[in-house]
Amino acid sequence: MTTRTIGCDTADGLSRAVRRIARDHSLDPGSRGRLVLSVATVAAPALGASGHTSLSWTFQCDDDDRPGLLTLALGLDGSAALPSAEAAAALPLPADAVTGREVVWRLPAAPAADLPATDPADDAALVEEELRAVVARTDALSAEHRRLKDELAETNSGVLALYVQLDERDAQLRKAHGQTLRELEDALRPSPLEVEGLELAVHYEPAGTDAPTGGDLYDWFTLPDGTVHITVVDALGHGVTSTRGALNVTHAVRTLALEGHHLQSIVARTDEILLPFDRSVMATVLLARINPATGELWVANGSHPPALLTRADGTARYLEARGRGIGFPMPGSDRLLTAKMAPGDLLLLYTDGLTESRRDPVEGEKRLIEAVYEHLHAPIEEIPGAIADDMHTVILHPDDTLALAVRVRA
Template sequence: MTASRPSARAATALSTMPALRQEARRLARICRLAPDTVARLVLTVSSLAASTLREGRSVTLGVDTGVAPPPAAGHAVLTLEGLNATGQPVPTDLPLPPAHTRPHSVTWHLPLPDRPGPFLPSPRAGSPTASDTDADADAYETELRAALARLDGLERQQQLLEDELSETNDGVLALYLQLEEREEQLRWAQGQTLLAMEDALRPAAVSVAGLELAVHYAPSDPAAPTGGDLYDWFQLPDGTVHITVVDALGHGIGSTKSALSVTHAVRTLALEGHPLESILARVDRQLSPIVPGLQATALLARLDPATGALTLASGSHPPALLLRAHDGTTAFLSARGRGVGYPLPGSEVLRHEVLAPGDLLVLYTDGLTESRRDPLEGEARLVAAARRHANLPLAEIPAAIAADMHTVVLHADDTLALALRRTPRPPHPRQTFAV
């Protein structure tokens, strides 16, 4: 409130509802209130004074623009006095709640416009007349129209905001669909890359008379192409088939690199003719200086397809499972030894067996049997799964076993299952000689 604004106090005794409403409108116009605020003020004073006026008493409505202490500075203080002391609190749901309440009066602080000159005109002479009823009705209609106009304006603003929001949402949805389509394209491209990487890591299939081979591999993370579980198979010059199964510590590309290092070193040493029992120790000596931190378990198998002679060398790896065809008996073929990167690495003893035609041998990594964190329970389930699927074509057996073993997975890990089976060798064609 400016210092030049004079203080003024005007109060009128009012005994009828039309007169009270008219005076409230007059004072509101003096304070230059917005039409919807005028309507709120009129409804509020009418509600508060209704019981007093019905009893034939009068109330006083006045305004003082010279109150300086906060929070009234720059405000007109409008007071309604003469209310009955009923002991009932002032309702909290009034259209224009007062700032202060006392037993016989209530007070509002109404913000004043910032304009110079006299603020309150001289009080109107005389008391409200009967014609005030018509004026009251006209004022009500005017206030109602103003309130409806403000409501319509707010509704139009709301509609504009909703339209803008709808356009924004449509734009966001279109962008989301574009991003989703782009992500799908990236997933497809990534999938193709992963397949190409898997094909690059997968050794060529071995075709040997009297022997079937099949493998199933699944990474712990479907988004990762490979892990630390890897295999290798190839035929040696003497006709025996060499199989390597490796489980390198870790996941992802780093563990794949470690597993590749081990399988390549094993292949090189095997083709050079080193004894099977010495290979893992030699691999450790070769790789430890150049692959720091490498740790990997490994299982090496040599099989003579002609005789069924099987030799196993293990380095801390889960034992192979043998399922006999003639009686359905099973055995885990364990062989003592420590893996690459472990203390005292190498094979301590070799395990020798003979596979008969139809016998099934399953080599695997611990991700197959430890999916429920209980290796012994996993081995029992592996035996049951191998027996259940032994009569399937060999190409289907590894994946079928893995599906059974992973019905419940409590600990996701890379999984490798490799199966081999001896088949009857075809007889050599009988030679005939011309006479």
């Protein structure tokens, strides 16, 4: 391994020397051209200030079966500024090191061939060869760019088609999902109740379309003595978990009512029944019984919003029967409230989603009286939904909503 060094005081002489060394060690024209350009770029400030540069090169080969290593070092005098590491890395052929007063390149190369010295004509031929290599490389990159562009266009077309298919599939799944949930919701509803002397209708609206079932449920049925029993439940939470809790409450209430338990005791007894099976359930409950023949009404309450009784003449009052719900401390209805409904009177049972959409239950109860009065004489099947629409013109607090209307036939 021998190190050779020459001095170079002009840019042209330096470029010719680098080109000759690269040619002698069989560097390909493209690498040779980038090396010449990189060395000239680094040396330009020193040569422009009438400085001096030195060019040293060493070739080392430890294995005849593997390429050797050509180390080329450009030395700058003390007045020239060395390039920064970032600038050295940004050269056409990045430098491998900046050490002391030298900038170093290390390149895989062949042993130096015994070639004649170049004259200006030969140097021009080498420059032309380097330019041809650059043009060929540019053409290759352009062809590769066109190929990638075509592939990207095909990929985009395929992705677009896939998006269309996925969108169609998503629409099908949403439709099937919605149908399943509607069937589930219908399955949770009790059968329509036809009672001579009474008109009944109900409206349910989930807080969000992604969870059409929730903790707001109702139940109605006719007892052996002919009275109609109605249960309205609002279980804590949303979604299927709250639905399960509400179902447990309605089933327990139905069992106790059919066994003949007194209406006022059912809330407390329901809590006793459910406590061993589900300690997490918390629900407000409103129970009502109506005698269709006489219009007599009984109401028991467990922390639920009060029922609204509106007379045929438009006067209205809330039936305030206090109590505590399922899962609350000391659950049960404090008393049994009684009233008598006359022909044309309307009883509205509901959950708090109806009156608290604006986060003010007192204001909501006032608006509810106005809404019921507005639709008091409409067909019964329209009343609960129309009231909900009036109450939800502004929704600041979305919640599951249930409205159940009972009217004594005129």
